[in-house]
Amino acid sequence: MATQTEKCAGEAQSFERFGAAMLSGKVSDSAYLRFQSLAAYRQINAGETVPNMDLADRFVFLASGATKLVAEASGGREQVVAFHFADDLVSIPARGPHGYTLRALTDCDILVFPSLEFMQIAHTEPVTLGEVARRALHALWRCREKAVLLGRKTAQERIASFLIATARRIGSIERGACVLSLPMSRRDIADSLGLTTETVSRQFTDLRQMGLIATSGRSEVRLLDIAGLVARSGNFSIAA
Amino acid sequence: MATQTEKCAGEAQSFERFGAAMLSGKVSDSAYLRFQSLAAYRQINAGETVPNMDLADRFVFLASGATKLVAEASGGREQVVAFHFADDLVSIPARGPHGYTLRALTDCDILVFPSLEFMQIAHTEPVTLGEVARRALHALWRCREKAVLLGRKTAQERIASFLIATARRIGSIERGACVLSLPMSRRDIADSLGLTTETVSRQFTDLRQMGLIATSGRSEVRLLDIAGLVARSGNFSIAA
């Protein structure tokens, strides 16, 4: 379980956070300064889109807040490809079969880097390059898990899997139970799990009636029986 | 369009191929030798699984042949997470919510590395580390495209997308048309696209009747109207 993130508004704090996460203090002063001058600091309000700048690939470091990466298919269909929280590094391709946009779920502090230049500097700093590789592989792992979910799981298994995975990222312990404060709407969850808001809602209701979860308000979910959720998540092996 | 791959059986040729792809000649002799002693060469016959060795994360370099990375969910459901062809580097996590296995579609020559040690050596060679990062980001990009496909596309759009994407990887030009020699069965395609063999078959039939493709035997597909396929692929922007 990760701890919830505090606010961190401000360019200096944001870059400091980036340094701690990606440069881990072992980077040369010159590289440090080059990263600093390359970084474009932005504050993004909830609901806003991270502007596309030019048409190049970008890395976005999320210093605070939460975002979703949305891919658009034809016919206005949207798929949420990933959610991100503080300290995450997001890779956004400029173009492809689908258009990608990064949208803020809450107010965010971010640093935007052009990928090409970022990688050029990183090539002189093994620590940072290794961190990019490590994070990319981790994101790939998560994306594969999502592919299994989207390709082969029922609506209920998708919701159970989502709750377990999200709890591991932003859940907190409160009076023995795991509590989630979801920054995303039912629509975001639906677009992430390949469902509709109606189906998401129905599955929440079912899990509530089974006594596996309790909800209060629009965003708070309390996981009452994690073992029961795992059993219903469609996972092959028991998650570690 | 990539060119089809020739056979390359043999440990020496396989490692040479690895060197050309991942070390690009600029690597120190000591790192070269360390990679060489870390690599476990294997020949895998079509249909066989790459043995799990110990329980650690692995990188597999595919020197020749084609493989599928399969994730297993509960109830024996299988999801093909990715296909791989010659010169691809596959990252296989040891454990997670779903068990992963790498299976050969054709006879293969592979090099297996334990991830941890591989990354340790790579940290001394920016070229290789950068290549790992580049490939991981590329695999992530592909996996995201797959998530859009699995989350939001119809059966027909999935098949069209699959044919276009596969043509780009292993298609060859023959008398003006793009020809695919698919190394995977209908079941593999179905497990990759989140469908059943029956649905895959029906969609092939439909595309054939629309005059977009022609098939001969079990594995050969001729793309007669690529623009038509793209139009039916559900892609948002026209693919480059």
Next chain:
DNA sequence: CAGGATCATTGACCTGAGTCAAAGACGCTG
């Protein structure tokens, strides 16, 4: 090159999730 096993195709029917529509809850603003 005949026999047989596997793989692919086709057809009939069924179901889980989508769609459409309406009512209810939340939470924001004045």
Next chain:
DNA sequence: CAGCGTCTTTGACTCAGGTCAATGATCCTG
């Protein structure tokens, strides 16, 4: 703290794709 817009929930019905079952095409082996 009342009013209103948005988000969520619930219900009735539809349909794309799954399931079950049978037939037909490949291709491999002896």
